[in-house]
Amino acid sequence: NAGVMQNPRHLVRRRGQEARLRCSPMKGHSHVYWYRQLPEEGLKFMVYLQKENIIDESGMPKERFSAEFPKEGPSILRIQQVVRGDSAAYFCASSPGRQSEKLFFGSGTQLSVL
Amino acid sequence: KQEVTQIPAALSVPEGENLVLNCSFTDSAIYNLQWFRQDPGKGLTSLLLIQSSQREQTSGRLNASLDKSSGRSTLYIAASQPGDSATYLCAVSGAGGTSYGKLTFGQGTILTVHP
Numbered sequence: 144n145a146g147v148m149q150n151p152r153h154l155v156r157r158r159g160q161e162a163r164l165r166c167s168p169m170k171g172h173s174h175v176y177w178y179r180q181l182p183e184e185g186l187k188f189m190v191y192l193q194k195e196n197i198i199d200e201s202g203m204p205k206e207r208f209s210a211e212f213p214k215e216g217p218s219i220l221r222i223q224q225v226v227r228g229d230s231a232a233y234f235c236a237s238s239p240g241r242q243s244e245k246l247f248f249g250s251g252t253q254l255s256v257l
Numbered sequence: 258k259q260e261v262t263q264i265p266a267a268l269s270v271p272e273g274e275n276l277v278l279n280c281s282f283t284d285s286a287i288y289n290l291q292w293f294r295q296d297p298g299k300g301l302t303s304l305l306l307i308q309s310s311q312r313e314q315t316s317g318r319l320n321a322s323l324d325k326s327s328g329r330s331t332l333y334i335a336a337s338q339p340g341d342s343a344t345y346l347c348a349v350s351g352a353g354g355t356s357y358g359k360l361t362f363g364q365g366t367i368l369t370v371h372p
Contacts, residue, residue, distance in 0.1 A: 147300070174358065176358050176359070178360075178362075184364065185261075185346070185362040185363055185364040185365065186301075186346070186348075186360075186362040187362070188359050188360060188361070191358065191359055199359060234300060234301070236301075236358065238358050245303065245306070246303065246358050246360070248293075248300035248301040248302075249300050250298070250299050250300045251299075251300055
Protein backbone atom coordinates (compact mmCIF):
# COMPACT_ATOMS: atom_id res chain seq x y z
CA ASN A 144 0.00 0.00 0.00
CA ALA A 145 1.82 3.05 -1.25
CA GLY A 146 1.99 6.07 1.00
CA VAL A 147 1.08 9.63 0.14
CA MET A 148 2.81 10.51 -3.11
CA GLN A 149 3.80 14.04 -3.95
CA ASN A 150 5.37 15.22 -7.17
CA PRO A 151 7.52 16.74 -8.21
CA ARG A 152 9.97 16.52 -5.31
CA HIS A 153 11.68 19.68 -6.45
CA LEU A 154 10.21 22.43 -8.61
CA VAL A 155 12.03 25.48 -9.85
CA ARG A 156 10.09 28.39 -11.28
CA ARG A 157 10.92 31.92 -12.33
CA ARG A 158 8.97 34.82 -10.93
CA GLY A 159 5.62 35.18 -12.70
CA GLN A 160 5.33 31.53 -13.75
CA GLU A 161 2.77 29.05 -12.50
CA ALA A 162 3.52 26.18 -10.12
CA ARG A 163 1.39 23.04 -9.97
CA LEU A 164 1.98 20.65 -7.09
CA ARG A 165 0.37 17.23 -7.08
CA CYS A 166 -0.63 14.94 -4.25
CA SER A 167 -1.98 11.41 -4.50
CA PRO A 168 -3.41 10.33 -1.13
CA MET A 169 -3.08 6.88 0.31
CA LYS A 170 -5.41 4.29 -1.15
CA GLY A 171 -8.83 4.57 0.43
CA HIS A 172 -8.24 8.10 1.74
CA SER A 173 -10.65 10.78 0.55
CA HIS A 174 -9.44 13.67 2.72
CA VAL A 175 -6.43 15.77 1.83
CA TYR A 176 -4.64 18.56 3.68
CA TRP A 177 -1.99 20.93 2.35
CA TYR A 178 0.61 22.50 4.63
CA ARG A 179 3.41 24.95 3.85
CA GLN A 180 6.77 25.18 5.60
CA LEU A 181 8.49 28.48 4.97
CA PRO A 182 12.21 28.83 5.78
CA GLU A 183 12.76 29.34 9.50
CA GLU A 184 9.04 28.83 10.18
CA GLY A 185 6.90 25.96 11.30
CA LEU A 186 4.40 24.07 9.22
CA LYS A 187 1.26 26.09 8.55
CA PHE A 188 -2.13 24.71 7.53
CA MET A 189 -3.32 25.91 4.14
CA VAL A 190 -6.38 24.00 2.99
CA TYR A 191 -8.48 20.91 3.70
CA LEU A 192 -10.30 19.15 0.86
CA GLN A 193 -12.54 16.19 0.32
CA LYS A 194 -13.24 14.75 -3.09
CA GLU A 195 -14.67 17.60 -5.19
CA ASN A 196 -15.10 19.89 -2.17
CA ILE A 197 -13.04 22.50 -0.36
CA ILE A 198 -13.91 22.16 3.32
CA ASP A 199 -11.59 24.70 4.93
CA GLU A 200 -9.31 27.11 3.08
CA SER A 201 -8.73 29.46 6.00
CA GLY A 202 -4.95 29.13 5.71
CA MET A 203 -4.74 29.79 2.00
CA PRO A 204 -3.54 33.18 0.75
CA LYS A 205 -6.46 34.98 -0.84
CA GLU A 206 -4.74 35.64 -4.15
CA ARG A 207 -2.81 33.46 -6.58
CA PHE A 208 -3.34 30.21 -4.64
CA SER A 209 -5.98 27.61 -5.40
CA ALA A 210 -6.51 23.95 -4.63
CA GLU A 211 -8.67 21.17 -5.97
CA PHE A 212 -9.28 17.50 -5.37
CA PRO A 213 -11.25 16.13 -8.32
CA LYS A 214 -13.31 12.98 -8.34
CA GLU A 215 -10.58 11.28 -10.35
CA GLY A 216 -6.89 11.99 -10.05
CA PRO A 217 -4.62 13.70 -7.56
CA SER A 218 -5.16 16.83 -5.51
CA ILE A 219 -3.54 19.88 -7.09
CA LEU A 220 -2.19 22.96 -5.36
CA ARG A 221 -1.79 25.71 -7.91
CA ILE A 222 0.18 28.89 -7.43
CA GLN A 223 -0.14 31.51 -10.13
CA GLN A 224 2.43 34.24 -10.83
CA VAL A 225 4.86 32.92 -8.25
CA VAL A 226 7.02 35.30 -6.24
CA ARG A 227 10.21 34.64 -4.29
CA GLY A 228 8.23 34.55 -1.04
CA ASP A 229 6.43 31.43 -2.28
CA SER A 230 9.66 29.45 -2.00
CA ALA A 231 8.93 26.81 0.62
CA ALA A 232 8.33 23.13 1.21
CA TYR A 233 4.73 22.15 0.53
CA PHE A 234 3.46 19.04 2.28
CA CYS A 235 0.34 17.06 1.62
CA ALA A 236 -1.31 14.75 4.13
CA SER A 237 -4.24 12.41 3.81
CA SER A 238 -6.67 10.69 6.12
CA PRO A 239 -9.57 8.28 5.68
CA GLY A 240 -12.15 10.59 7.24
CA ARG A 241 -12.90 13.90 8.90
CA GLN A 242 -13.05 12.26 12.29
CA SER A 243 -9.76 10.48 11.74
CA GLU A 244 -6.94 11.80 13.87
CA LYS A 245 -4.21 9.99 12.03
CA LEU A 246 -2.58 11.93 9.24
CA PHE A 247 -0.16 10.43 6.76
CA PHE A 248 2.25 12.90 5.24
CA GLY A 249 3.98 12.88 1.89
CA SER A 250 7.65 13.75 1.43
CA GLY A 251 6.84 17.23 0.23
CA THR A 252 7.56 19.39 -2.81
CA GLN A 253 10.36 21.92 -2.46
CA LEU A 254 9.44 24.97 -4.53
CA SER A 255 12.21 27.38 -5.42
CA VAL A 256 11.36 30.65 -7.13
CA LEU A 257 14.24 32.35 -8.92
CA LYS B 258 -5.44 32.11 17.91
CA GLN B 259 -3.55 28.99 18.95
CA GLU B 260 0.23 29.30 19.21
CA VAL B 261 2.60 26.41 19.82
CA THR B 262 6.13 26.93 21.13
CA GLN B 263 8.88 24.35 21.39
CA ILE B 264 11.94 24.57 23.59
CA PRO B 265 14.81 24.15 23.01
CA ALA B 266 15.15 25.03 19.33
CA ALA B 267 18.15 22.72 19.07
CA LEU B 268 19.71 20.08 21.27
CA SER B 269 22.93 18.13 20.93
CA VAL B 270 23.58 15.19 23.25
CA PRO B 271 25.93 12.21 23.43
CA GLU B 272 24.55 8.78 22.69
CA GLY B 273 22.86 7.08 25.63
CA GLU B 274 21.51 10.19 27.32
CA ASN B 275 17.90 10.56 28.36
CA LEU B 276 16.40 13.80 27.13
CA VAL B 277 13.27 15.91 27.31
CA LEU B 278 11.72 18.08 24.63
CA ASN B 279 9.17 20.68 25.63
CA CYS B 280 6.05 22.00 23.94
CA SER B 281 3.60 24.64 25.13
CA PHE B 282 0.35 25.89 23.61
CA THR B 283 -1.70 28.97 24.39
CA ASP B 284 -5.27 27.68 23.98
CA SER B 285 -6.10 24.69 26.17
CA ALA B 286 -9.23 23.89 24.12
CA ILE B 287 -7.50 21.16 22.14
CA TYR B 288 -8.78 17.85 20.88
CA ASN B 289 -5.42 16.12 20.83
CA LEU B 290 -1.68 16.69 20.73
CA GLN B 291 0.77 14.85 18.51
CA TRP B 292 4.50 14.52 18.33
CA PHE B 293 6.03 14.04 14.89
CA ARG B 294 9.50 13.33 13.62
CA GLN B 295 10.80 15.01 10.46
CA ASP B 296 13.90 13.77 8.68
CA PRO B 297 15.66 15.96 6.09
CA GLY B 298 14.03 15.66 2.67
CA LYS B 299 11.27 13.46 4.00
CA GLY B 300 7.76 13.84 5.28
CA LEU B 301 6.52 13.73 8.83
CA THR B 302 6.14 10.55 10.80
CA SER B 303 3.66 10.48 13.65
CA LEU B 304 5.30 9.25 16.86
CA LEU B 305 2.68 9.64 19.57
CA LEU B 306 -0.86 10.99 19.77
CA ILE B 307 -2.37 12.01 23.10
CA GLN B 308 -6.07 12.68 23.42
CA SER B 309 -7.03 15.72 25.48
CA SER B 310 -8.49 13.42 28.13
CA GLN B 311 -5.25 11.46 28.47
CA ARG B 312 -2.15 12.25 30.48
CA GLU B 313 0.50 10.31 28.61
CA GLN B 314 1.33 7.86 25.86
CA THR B 315 4.28 5.54 25.49
CA SER B 316 5.89 3.84 22.53
CA GLY B 317 9.16 2.02 23.01
CA ARG B 318 11.75 4.50 24.25
CA LEU B 319 9.39 7.42 23.80
CA ASN B 320 7.01 8.80 26.39
CA ALA B 321 4.84 11.87 25.88
CA SER B 322 2.92 13.61 28.63
CA LEU B 323 0.17 16.17 28.41
CA ASP B 324 -0.95 18.76 30.97
CA LYS B 325 -3.85 20.34 29.16
CA SER B 326 -4.76 22.85 31.86
CA SER B 327 -1.27 24.36 31.88
CA GLY B 328 -0.86 24.05 28.12
CA ARG B 329 2.23 21.87 28.19
CA SER B 330 3.54 18.63 26.79
CA THR B 331 6.88 16.90 27.07
CA LEU B 332 8.46 14.23 24.93
CA TYR B 333 10.89 12.03 26.83
CA ILE B 334 13.41 9.98 24.86
CA ALA B 335 15.24 7.32 26.80
CA ALA B 336 18.71 6.04 25.98
CA SER B 337 19.10 8.22 22.90
CA GLN B 338 20.74 6.82 19.75
CA PRO B 339 22.31 8.50 16.70
CA GLY B 340 19.33 7.30 14.69
CA ASP B 341 17.11 9.54 16.81
CA SER B 342 18.70 12.59 15.19
CA ALA B 343 15.89 14.50 13.47
CA THR B 344 13.57 17.46 13.95
CA TYR B 345 10.79 16.80 16.43
CA LEU B 346 7.53 18.66 15.94
CA CYS B 347 4.67 19.15 18.34
CA ALA B 348 1.19 19.83 16.94
CA VAL B 349 -2.26 20.38 18.40
CA SER B 350 -5.69 19.84 16.93
CA GLY B 351 -8.23 22.42 18.02
CA ALA B 352 -11.52 21.33 19.55
CA GLY B 353 -14.51 22.24 17.46
CA GLY B 354 -12.52 22.72 14.30
CA THR B 355 -13.45 21.56 10.83
CA SER B 356 -11.51 18.37 11.28
CA TYR B 357 -8.96 16.76 13.47
CA GLY B 358 -6.44 16.97 10.68
CA LYS B 359 -6.18 20.75 10.91
CA LEU B 360 -3.10 21.05 13.07
CA THR B 361 -1.15 23.93 14.58
CA PHE B 362 2.55 23.11 14.67
CA GLY B 363 5.44 24.34 16.74
CA GLN B 364 8.68 25.27 15.01
CA GLY B 365 10.39 22.12 16.13
CA THR B 366 13.42 20.99 18.10
CA ILE B 367 16.43 19.90 16.06
CA LEU B 368 17.96 16.95 17.87
CA THR B 369 21.47 15.69 17.22
CA VAL B 370 22.69 12.57 18.99
CA HIS B 371 26.40 12.03 18.48
CA PRO B 372 28.18 8.72 18.99
